[in-house]
Amino acid sequence: MADPLKELFNAARFRQIADLLADIEPGFDSRRFLRLATTGLEPLSLLQRIRHGTVALRATLPQDYPTALAVLRKLAPRLDGGFTGLMLPDFVGVHGHGHFEESMEALHFLTRFSSGEFAIREFLRRDLHRTLAVMRQWAGDGNEHVRRLASEGSRPRLPWSFRLEALVADPAPAVPILEQLKADPSLYVRKSVANHLNDISKDHPEWLLGWIRPWDQAQPTTAWILKRGLRSLIKAGDARALRVFNFTARPTVRLKNFRLSPAKLRLGQVLEFGFDLESTSARTQRLVVDYALHYMKKSGATAPKVFKLREVTLAPHATMKLSRRQRLRDFTTRKHHPGRHRVEILVNGRILGGGSFVLHT
Secondary structure (H helix, E strand, O other), X not given: OOOOOHHXXXXXXXXXXXXXXXXXXXXXXXXXXXXXXXXXOOOOOHXXXXXXXXXXXXXXXXXXXXXXXXXXXXXXXXXXXXXXXXXXHHHHHHHOOOOHHHHHHHHHHHOOOOOOOOHHHHHHHHOHXXXXXXXXHHOOOOOHHHHXXXXXXXXXXXXXXXXXHHHHHXXXXXXXXXXXXXXXXXXXXXXXXXXXXXXXXXXXXXXXXXHHOOOOOOOHHHHHHHHHHOHHHHHOOOHHHHHHOXXXXXXXXXXXXXXXXXXXXXXXXXXXXXXXXXXXXXXXXXXXEEEEEEEEOOOOOEEEEEEEEEEEEEOOOOEEEEEEEEXXXXXXXXXXXXXXXXXXXXXXXXXXXXXXXXXXX
16 A cells, blocks of 8 residues: 655655745755655655655755755745654754754744654754753743644654663653643643653553652643553553552453454444443442454464543443444554454453454455
C-alpha cells in the first residue's frame, strides 16, 4: 500500500516550496533546489524526504546560518502547516548547533507552524541541561504549540525519533516542565504531557506513581492527564495504578455469553463482539474493561494491541452487557495480514476470555 504521508513531500510540494523561496529571497536558485530535492525521491519515507529537503535547503540558502534562518522565518507562515512545515525545524536541528541561542529562538518561532519536536532532540542529545533550561521557559509560554514542544520534545521515547537515553535512565530533569503543564488548559498540550508520563511508566513505574501522588485529581485537566498517562499501567492491571483512581485491585467478575461475528471477514468489513460481565462479589466494583486484538504479523506470529472499551461501576452480583464494533482497515501505522486473529476481554488488566475470527485481505 502506498504511504500517503510521504506524498506530502512529492515533486509538486517541492516546486511549491521553490516558488515561495524565490519570491522571498531574490536570486534563490530554485532550479538547483528542485533538482536536489526531487532526485532519488521516490523510494524515500516521509522522514527521509524531509531530510532530503533539508539537504537541498542547505545547498541553496545563504551559507551564513543566521541569514538562512531569517529566510525560513519568512517561509514558515506561507506553508500549509503540519507535516509540510517539519522541514524547517529539521534544518535547525541539523545545522544549528554552532548557534545555540539563535536556534532556540528559531524553534520557538517555527514550532507554531508545524512542530519542532524532532529537531529539539538533536540539541537535547548534545547538551541536555542547557536545552532543558530553555524548554522550562517554553512551558510557561502563551502559545500552546510552544508549551507542547516543551513536553513532546523531551519525551524519553518519542515515536519516530531516537530515544533520549539520559531521560530514559533518569526522567527527573524533565519534571519541572511537566509540573508546569499538569493542568494545562489546552487539550493539545495535555495529550503530550500524558504521553510523556506514559513513556516514563515503561521504565520507572514506581518512581512515576510516587511523583504524581500529590497531583490534584479534583482539577479536571490534571485528572484527565493522569488517567491517560497511566493507561499502560492500568491496561496491564498494575494494582498501584488502579488504586490511584479507586479501581478495584482484584475484581471478582465472570465473562459470560461471549459472541463474535462474523467468524470470517475481509479487510474493510466490521467486526462485532459482545458479552455479559457478571459480578460475583458482594461489594460494588469499579472496573476498567478493555479488549486486546491479537493482530497477525507478516511472520505468522501474532501481536496484541489493547483498546479501551469502558470504565464501569458494577453493583454486587449485577450483570452488565457490553459490546463493540470495529472496522478492520489498513493505516499508515498498521497493515493487516491474513489469518486467524483473537479478541480477548480484559478487566483491570486480567484476561477473562474471548474468541477468534479469520481475516482475508
